Amino acid sequence: MTTAGPLRALTSGSALEVAPALLGAVLSHTTPEGTVSVRLTEVEAYLGVGEDPGSHAHRGPTPRTSPMFGPPGHLYAYFSYGMHVCVNVVCSPVGTASAVLLRAGEVVAGLELARLRRGERVPDRDLARGPARLTVALGIALDQSGDDLAEPPFDLLLPERPLASAAGPRTGVSGVGGGAAYPWRFVLPGETTVSPYRRSPRAVD
């Protein structure tokens, strides 16, 4: 494991390079209640303007998506379906707007606090399985969008060398072919905390 420093250099590349490198990384978030750490087991890459119709940045910056156009290594959080918050790591030079969506992970520290946030009856492996669940387990709020992941209350530890990963179709993306047209979902093979694949309800064949 290294500190978040190298993240700065790492995130100057394309989301397609950064996404697999983030697998196995441990993201920590500290609040007055305590610290929760999640080891990332599943991520998804999103590119910028004109490159990726599934990306929020596809049509250019808006107040919501502006953090995606900001410096790399920062957080982009957005509100979805009227009730869920999902988090991305911005990983492109200023103005490029590519990012990596954190889809699932394994809670490796702060288990009790994560259980408190997610509910006592939730199995441990489900605590951070799914993008909105991961956000809740970490206690990240919408107003933290744009914050620097290399600064407190955050910490991001990267694996010393990239782990073996597998690529697959993106989930939850509508349009022709659904997410299958963009195989930019990366997982750690064999992990039990990888979220079940679900095609977008509106995907078109």
Place this chain on the structure above:
DNA sequence: GCTGCGATTGACT
């Protein structure tokens, strides 16, 4: 100004 829809989840049949 108004309408439709989404990078989802959890509850229910």
Place this chain on the structure above:
DNA sequence: GTCAATCGCAGCT
């Protein structure tokens, strides 16, 4: 397996 909940944003009138 199916379905409702819920709201900000993009696109259109």
